[in-house]
Amino acid sequence: LRFWRELCALAGNAYISDFLHRLRMQSWVFAVPHLRGADDISACLWTGHDEVVSALGVGDFEAARVLIAAYNDDSLTWAERLPR
Incomplete structure (x- = not known):
C-alpha cells in the first residue's frame, strides 16, 4: 500500500492520490481474508x-x-x- 501511495503522490495531485489510496485500502481489506486462506500466497501477489x-x-x-x-x-x- 505504501508503494502505491508514494508512487501516486509523484503525480502531484493530492485529491487523486488520496482517492486511489482509499480504494486500495478497501481492496486490501477485502483481499486479506482470501490471502490468509491461500496455500501459496506468493502466487497471489x-x-x-x-x-x-x-x-x-x-x-x-x-x-x-x-x-x-x-x-x-x-x-x-x-x-x-x-x-x-
Missing part, C-alpha cells in the same frame, strides 16, 4: 515493484504504464478466481 521503479528511474513512462497495467490485470484475474 504481484511482484513487479522493482521493475516499475527502474522504468520510472530511467524515464521510461510507457514501460511503467505497461507494468502497472499488468499489475491491474493480475489483480482482476485473482479476484475473478475467488469463490462467489
Whole structure:
C-alpha cells in the first residue's frame, strides 16, 4: 500500500492520490481474508515493484504504464478466481 501511495503522490495531485489510496485500502481489506486462506500466497501477489521503479528511474513512462497495467490485470484475474 505504501508503494502505491508514494508512487501516486509523484503525480502531484493530492485529491487523486488520496482517492486511489482509499480504494486500495478497501481492496486490501477485502483481499486479506482470501490471502490468509491461500496455500501459496506468493502466487497471489504481484511482484513487479522493482521493475516499475527502474522504468520510472530511467524515464521510461510507457514501460511503467505497461507494468502497472499488468499489475491491474493480475489483480482482476485473482479476484475473478475467488469463490462467489
